[in-house]
Amino acid sequence: MALTVAVQMDPIQAIRIAGDTTFALMLEAQARGHRLLYYTPDRLSMQGRRVTARVEPVTVQDVEGAHATLGPIERIDLVEADVVLMRQDPPFDMAYITATHMLEAISGETLVVNDPAEVRNAPEKLFVLDFPELMPPTLISRDKAEIEAFRREYGTVAMKPLHGHGGAAVFRVTEDDPNFGSMFDLFAVTFREQWVVQKFLEKVTEGDKRIILVDGEPMGAINRVPAKGDIRSNMVRGGAAGPSDLTEREREICATIGPELKRRGLILVGIDVIDGHLTEINVTSPTGLRAIKRLGGPDLAVSVWDSIEERVGAG
Numbered sequence: 001m002a003l004t005v006a007v008q009m010d011p012i013q014a015i016r017i018a019g020d021t022t023f024a025l026m027l028e029a030q031a032r033g034h035r036l037l038y039y040t041p042d043r044l045s046m047q048g049r050r051v052t053a054r055v056e057p058v059t060v061q062d063v064e065g066a067h068a069t070l071g072p073i074e075r076i077d078l079v080e081a082d083v084v085l086m087r088q089d090p091p092f093d094m095a096y097i098t099a100t101h102m103l104e105a106i107s108g109e110t111l112v113v114n115d116p117a118e119v120r121n122a123p124e125k126l127f128v129l130d131f132p133e134l135m136p137p138t139l140i141s142r143d144k145a146e147i148e149a150f151r152r153e154y155g156t157v158a159m160k161p162l163h164g165h166g167g168a169a170v171f172r173v174t175e176d177d178p179n180f181g182s183m184f185d186l187f188a189v190t191f192r193e194q195w196v197v198q199k200f201l202e203k204v205t206e207g208d209k210r211i212i213l214v215d216g217e218p219m220g221a222i223n224r225v226p227a228k229g230d231i232r233s234n235m236v237r238g239g240a241a242g243p244s245d246l247t248e249r250e251r252e253i254c255a256t257i258g259p260e261l262k263r264r265g266l267i268l269v270g271i272d273v274i275d276g277h278l279t280e281i282n283v284t285s286p287t288g289l290r291a292i293k294r295l296g297g298p299d300l301a302v303s304v305w306d307s308i309e310e311r312v313g314a315g
Helices: 021-031 094-104 116-121 124-130 144-154 180-190 202-206 248-263 289-294 300-314
Strands: 004-008 035-039 044-047 050-060 068-070 074-077 083-086 111-113 138-141 157-161 171-173 195-199 208-214 217-225 240-243 268-274 277-282
Touching (some): 004 050, 021 289, 044 094, 111 300, 124 277, 208 248, 208 300, 217 248
Parallel strands (some): 004 083, 083 111
Antiparallel strands (some): 044 050, 157 171
């Protein structure tokens, strides 16, 4: 059954296809005979409960620099699409939240992946707090006295923005770090919301594992090791990825959170695990599919589309 698939994403001309999960999903959809329509979030409009977008038909090929061919712009009612992939990158800001509200209006008729209401209700560094037994000690606060007390209890901590992404503004702060005051001031003027303070996991130097779950089931993983002199393992920050199997502890983590992910309609999720501790549950635009395949793992775009087609067929 050929589907019409609308892909809401960042500008397609600027993506780096070698590591782009959205592009992997588009390649697989096209291989299955589905029609692809591309648009950026600024092309969304809403009048009453009607949600429209100015889209461009797109064909894709796995050739860097010539990866997308766009057709003429047309305006469509998004309920005409069978599937909408909500795949723009964070920041998880008011623009992102607004897009979830708009797409929620069509989610009863069109399958939106991931479910926009659940994406909105599961901020990645807050949703994870539903599973404190799986996490390192974590504080969400912008209160200086609370943060100082947490540092006295746990020593070295990691500080990062609550709605940050891609490893931006992640700092290691020791218990007696003389830069803490200045760092607190910087965070306080930069971020209006609370931020994350987490016991620092020294074994991050051995890797920060990204595990992909599809419909709540772990399907593949890579281990990302920080570059020398950095604590951030994100590949966009210079982290090196290697193939990885799941440990017994990591399977336990997936078995614990998997049913809730499936209940929420979060089809494609990427979790981060350091030294057996769950640190994030990524639901907005999780990545890792192309790296897993490149390093000898399964093509998880196949699993994602199997799940999507099953849901559309059941609907």
